[in-house]
Amino acid sequence: MARPLWSGSLSFGLVNVPVQLVSAARDLDYHFHQLHEKDKVPIEQRRFCTKEDEEVSWEEVAHSYDLDGKQVVVTDEELASVQPRKTRTIDIEAFVDLAEVDPIYFDHPYFLIPAGDSEGTLRAYRLLLEVMDKQERAALGRFVMRTREYLVAVRARDGALALTTMLFHDEVRPPKDVPTGGKKPSKKQLDNAVAIVEELSNDWDPEAYTDCYRERLGRVIEAKRRRKTIHVPKAEKEPDPVPDLMAALEATLDRLRQGEDPRAEEPDNDADGKARGAGSKKAGQRSRAKRKTKSAR
Numbered sequence: 001m002a003r004p005l006w007s008g009s010l011s012f013g014l015v016n017v018p019v020q021l022v023s024a025a026r027d028l029d030y031h032f033h034q035l036h037e038k039d040k041v042p043i044e045q046r047r048f049c050t051k052e053d054e055e056v057s058w059e060e061v062a063h064s065y066d067l068d069g070k071q072v073v074v075t076d077e078e079l080a081s082v083q084p085r086k087t088r089t090i091d092i093e094a095f096v097d098l099a100e101v102d103p104i105y106f107d108h109p110y111f112l113i114p115a116g117d118s119e120g121t122l123r124a125y126r127l128l129l130e131v132m133d134k135q136e137r138a139a140l141g142r143f144v145m146r147t148r149e150y151l152v153a154v155r156a157r158d159g160a161l162a163l164t165t166m167l168f169h170d171e172v173r174p175p176k177d178v179p180t181g182g183k184k185p186s187k188k189q190l191d192n193a194v195a196i197v198e199e200l201s202n203d204w205d206p207e208a209y210t211d212c213y214r215e216r217l218g219r220v221i222e223a224k225r226r227r228k229t230i231h232v233p234k235a236e237k238e239p240d241p242v243p244d245l246m247a248a249l250e251a252t253l254d255r256l257r258q259g260e261d262p263r264a265e266e267p268d269n270d271a272d273g274k275a276r277g278a279g280s281k282k283a284g285q286r287s288r289a290k291r292k293t294k295s296a297r
Helices: 076-080 119-135 187-200 212-225 245-257 279-296
Strands: 006-012 015-023 063-067 070-074 089-097 106-114 137-145 148-157 160-166
Touching: 006 137, 015 119, 089 148, 106 119, 119 137, 119 148, 119 160, 187 245
Parallel strands: 006 089
Antiparallel strands: 006 015, 015 106, 063 070, 089 137, 106 160, 137 148, 148 160
């Protein structure tokens, strides 16, 4: 089981549920060490003063903030004065409908597990889990982990309590600051686009999506271990804008209805020599199977 990152109580009203926090995500990335290419020894990162060209210890490092073109230096003691009060509770402030919480506010997922196996702890945990699962609600609250206060959403998920840290409202960029395209599409374009969405619609299956980059990187590392030659693929050109949007929509829809992958091209080789585009046939098979399922309903 994952190592607990925090322990305390989930609190609402006069009810306290002893819990521990464990990460719900696993780091499966490949982590590399930096080496000096010439002699293959590790590289050290050090802090140097740009004026004196001398190494600086952590004790001599200060913090500054640029404010209106002026440098404001803040000490460690001054930073400590604004740190939140460390508590051992996740204070629930409100319960909201889970469907009303915009996923854009979600940050990092965790699981809350009972802190101990006493009868009272397990009973309180199970009670809260059953209530939240039945009501389909999320509990919004705050807690402090390390030196930061987090806004969190707690909900029932597959027989356990899941906690997700959330962004505050002013951390989410307003849509008005984001370009949203040109003029409104025609009805024919909209109808074709809707038809494409319908053709590509399927039930959510997280196991159907894998990290292709990590898989390719793993094959490269294994090939290097076996002293095989690594073939570097040619750089792909950035696709040009579609000259005829309606024609592209119609061609995409036609391929999908024939059970073909609309993006399929001639197979190419990636860095370890394995052909890319191999998923095109599978995509066509999935599309055909999906249509059979729809027709059977």
